[in-house]
Amino acid sequence: MSSTEPREVRVAASDLPVPGQILVVEIRHHRVGLMRVGDEIHALADRCPHRGAPLCSAGEVVTDIQLAADGSLQLGAADSLIRCPWHKWDFEIATGTCQVDGQMRVRRYAVRHEGSDVIVSLDSPPKAGDVE
Amino acid sequence: MLIDCDVHVGYDSLLELLPYLDGPTRELVQHSGTNGLGMPSYPWYHPSGWLRKDAYDPDTTAQGKQIPGQTLATVRRLLLDPYDVTYGILTADEAAAFSIIPNGILGAKLAAAYNDWLLEHWLQEDARLRGLIVVAAQHPEAAAAEIRRHAGDDRFVGVFLPGGARVPYGNVIYDPIWKAASEQGLPVAVHTHFDGVGISPPLTSAGHPDTYAEYHVLCGSGMYGHFTSALLAGVFERFPGSKMVMIEGGVVPFLGYLWRLDADWKACRTEVPYCRRLPSEYVWESVRFTTQPLETPVDDDALWPVIKNLRPAETLMFASDYPHWDFDEPTQTLRLLPEEIRSAVAHENAARLFRLSAPVTA
Numbered sequence: 001m002s003s004t005e006p007r008e009v010r011v012a013a014s015d016l017p018v019p020g021q022i023l024v025v026e027i028r029h030h031r032v033g034l035m036r037v038g039d040e041i042h043a044l045a046d047r048c049p050h051r052g053a054p055l056c057s058a059g060e061v062v063t064d065i066q067l068a069a070d071g072s073l074q075l076g077a078a079d080s081l082i083r084c085p086w087h088k089w090d091f092e093i094a095t096g097t098c099q100v101d102g103q104m105r106v107r108r109y110a111v112r113h114e115g116s117d118v119i120v121s122l123d124s125p126p127k128a129g130d131v132e
Numbered sequence: 133m134l135i136d137c138d139v140h141v142g143y144d145s146l147l148e149l150l151p152y153l154d155g156p157t158r159e160l161v162q163h164s165g166t167n168g169l170g171m172p173s174y175p176w177y178h179p180s181g182w183l184r185k186d187a188y189d190p191d192t193t194a195q196g197k198q199i200p201g202q203t204l205a206t207v208r209r210l211l212l213d214p215y216d217v218t219y220g221i222l223t224a225d226e227a228a229a230f231s232i233i234p235n236g237i238l239g240a241k242l243a244a245a246y247n248d249w250l251l252e253h254w255l256q257e258d259a260r261l262r263g264l265i266v267v268a269a270q271h272p273e274a275a276a277a278e279i280r281r282h283a284g285d286d287r288f289v290g291v292f293l294p295g296g297a298r299v300p301y302g303n304v305i306y307d308p309i310w311k312a313a314s315e316q317g318l319p320v321a322v323h324t325h326f327d328g329v330g331i332s333p334p335l336t337s338a339g340h341p342d343t344y345a346e347y348h349v350l351c352g353s354g355m356y357g358h359f360t361s362a363l364l365a366g367v368f369e370r371f372p373g374s375k376m377v378m379i380e381g382g383v384v385p386f387l388g389y390l391w392r393l394d395a396d397w398k399a400c401r402t403e404v405p406y407c408r409r410l411p412s413e414y415v416w417e418s419v420r421f422t423t424q425p426l427e428t429p430v431d432d433d434a435l436w437p438v439i440k441n442l443r444p445a446e447t448l449m450f451a452s453d454y455p456h457w458d459f460d461e462p463t464q465t466l467r468l469l470p471e472e473i474r475s476a477v478a479h480e481n482a483a484r485l486f487r488l489s490a491p492v493t494a
Contacts, residue, residue, distance in 0.1 A: 051461045058186030085185030086459050 008121035016041060016118060019079040024057045027122050032109050034120060035061060035093045037080045042093050043120045045107035048084045049098070055106060058085035061093070082106075133475075133490060134462055135219045135482035137422045138323070138379050138451035139211065139261075141254055142225035143246075144201035146171065152245035157238070171229040172330045173198065176344035178457060186210065187455030199225050202455060204257055211454045212260055215462050218479060219488050221289065222254060222263050223323055223379065228294040232330030236271030243268045244278055247288075255287040262486065264292035264321050270331060272305055276312035283316050289486040290318050290377065294325040295354030296332035302358070302365030310371040319375035319420070319485055327354035355381030356389050359419070363393060366406020368414045375485060377420045380453060384427045387442045390415060416443060420485055422451035423477065424460040432468060445473040449482040 005028050016036065017023040023034040024046060031046035033056020046056040053059075062083050064076030081090040081099065090099040091106050098104035110123040143149065147168050150158050161169040187210060188200040212220060227246045230239040243266045250263050265288050267275035275291075282288045291313050293301060301309075301322065313320050328335035328347070332354065341347045355378050368374050378386065393411035401407065407414075421442065429435055442448070448469075452460050466474045482488065 051464055053184075054186055058184075060185060060190075062180075083180060083185075086457065086461075088180040088457055 007123070008119050010114070011118045011120065013116035013118070020061045022056050022059070022061060022082070025120060027109075027120065030122060031057060032120055033057065033059075033082070034111075034118070035079075035082065037077065037093050040094070041111050041118050043109035043111050043125075044082065044091070044093065044096055045109070047107070048086065048089070048091075049104045049106055050084065050089055050101070051086060053084050053086035055082060055084055055091070059083055060085070062090065064090070064099070133218045133479040133483075134215060135221070135450065135479045135486075135488065136211070136215075136217050136452050136454070136462070137221045137321075137377070137449045137482055138223050138424060138453045139207065139220040140225045140454065140456060141202045141207065141222050141250070142199055142227065143249065144197075146226070146242075148201075149242065149245040149249055152248040153241060157241045157245075160238070161242075171226050172233060172326075173226070173229070174326070174329055174344075174347070176341065176347045178344050181457055184210075184455045184457060184459055204254060207454070208258070211452065212258070215452075217260060218491060219482075219486075220261050221321075221482075221486065222250065222261055223321070224264070224266050224292055224294075224325070227266050228292070228296075228323070228325040229330065230266060231269045231294050232296045232326045232332050233268075234270075234331050236268050236274070239268030240271045240274035240278065243275075244281070247278065247282065251285075251287065259491070261287075262289045262488070263287055264290045265318070266292045267309065269293050269301070269306065269309065270298055272308040276308035279309070279312040279316055279318065286487075288318070289488070291320045293320060293322045293358075294327075295322060295351070295358065295381070296326035296329050297354065297358070298331045300357045300361030302361030302363070302367055304365075307370075310367055310374055314371040314374040317373065317487075319377050321377040321379050322355060322358050322381075323379040324351050324355055324381055327351050352381040352385055356385060359386060360389060360393060363411040363414055363419075364397070364404045364407050366404065366408070368418045369406050369408055375418050375420070377422065377449070377485065379422045379451060380424060381421070382425055382427055383421055383423065383439050383442060383444075383448065386421060387438065390442070416446060420447050420449055420481060422449050423465055424451040424453040425458050426460060426465055426468065435468060436470065444469065445476050446481065448473075448477045449485070450478050 009025050019036050032043050048055040059082050061079045062081050063078050066074050066076045068074045083090050096106035096108045108125050110121045110125045112119050193200045230242045233239050246266050255263050267278050334340045335350050336353050
């Protein structure tokens with residue numbers, strides 16, 4: 001790996017994933033999965049923190065099933081979770097947090113917009129919000 | 133060196149076995165049902181998928197197909213090559229159902245066809261692969277004949293029985309299976325599968341579970357029944373040289389049952405005269421366990437003080453359960469065990485049991 005390789009990639013607006021899709025890009029041999037939740041694009045490492053599975057390149061985006069206060073079942077935010085291909089643990093796409101183990105978090109990467117394109121870098125995202 | 137004792141493979145459709153069946157059975161299989169014979173399966177569906185999502189291609193898999201066949205190329209790419217697996221012991225997927233359908237004669241025919249299919253499509257295609265002979269346990273005489281049919285073929289290293297069964301495997305009706313296996317020097321591998329399905333009774337006497345999650349927590353219950361049955365029925369006395377492997381029943385529960393077995397044997401031994409010694413003594417000599425699903429307490433350090441009592445340096449063998457959703461990755465599984473026993477678990481115990489030597493390299 002050369003340190004002169006760029007630390008970021010540009011993704012054209014037309015290539016960006018729609019909700020439910022995952023686009024995997026490679027930055028300096030790091031595979032990064034791009035996903036859209038609502039209007040926002042998020043970038044997560046293609047590695048599950050549980051057992052190292054290829055989270056983004058083989059996982060799937062799903063919608064949570066939640067128990068409401070009145071005892072009814074409801075759908076969570078649409079397409080807001082990514083499910084690991086191996087052990088089926090779910091992670092919140094926007095934060096990387098694991099739904100079943102509070103100690104686990106998928107590595108997130110910074111995403112910013114330049115015009116209609118998106119730039120994904122190996123930097124960590126800002127603490128509040130992914131998109132500049 | 134790594135020996136994986138639980139690698140599932142299977143066909144896409146039962147109809148793939150047609151070339152290996154006799155004419156009448158072929159005719160029956162082809163014309164049964166709506167589009168050919170199907171096997172019973174679980175009444176509980178895994179809520180997020182039976183298989184590792186990267187082990188098959190969802191885009192080309194027909195909607196509704198539950199266990200898409202595993203290709204040799206995929207098994208090589210995802211398991212054998214990256215983990216440098218020296219030997220992979222192939223275990224049945226749907227084919228385990230041949231043992232829990234009511235028609236034992238049909239089950240025996242299907243089992244024989246499956247074994248021939250396995251030989252042609254897998255065992256002779258990759259020198260790292262070894263098979264377990266699938267039999268129809270509900271037809272013990274036919275099962276024994278199937279075991280003997282493969283006598284001397286070292287590509288088969290054991291006999292496969294599912295956890296689901298009409299009665300526990302120590303029962304005398306199964307004597308022909310134990311006799312044939314011990315005569316051939318083949319361990320009998322009992323693998324959690326189809327417990328509570330087909331002709332097997334409910335998973336526990338509490339009745340059928342409501343959900344897959346409930347089922348999966350309890351799915352080893354058949355294994356504990358077979359374990360207890362074989363030990364107290366004196367299988368290891370009556371059929372000298374018999375070996376038994378418990379695959380996918382976990383590790384910790386067996387220890388609890390073994391402690392109870394020893395304690396109860398002391399009071400009840402006159403009822404089970406063929407079990408002449410403490411059950412644990414037979415276990416150390418003749419029973420082996422596989423790692424997956426290795427229990428995962430919140431605190432990793434809590435595991436070893438418990439499972440060390442099962443003498444894992446002698447009894448435990450690595451298994452991944454590829455390509456199922458609860459696949460145990462080799463490196464991370466072995467890391468949970470003390471370094472001094474890792475090679476025993478990774479390959480030595482399995483090599484001894486299955487009589488596998490280090491492969492000859494050029």
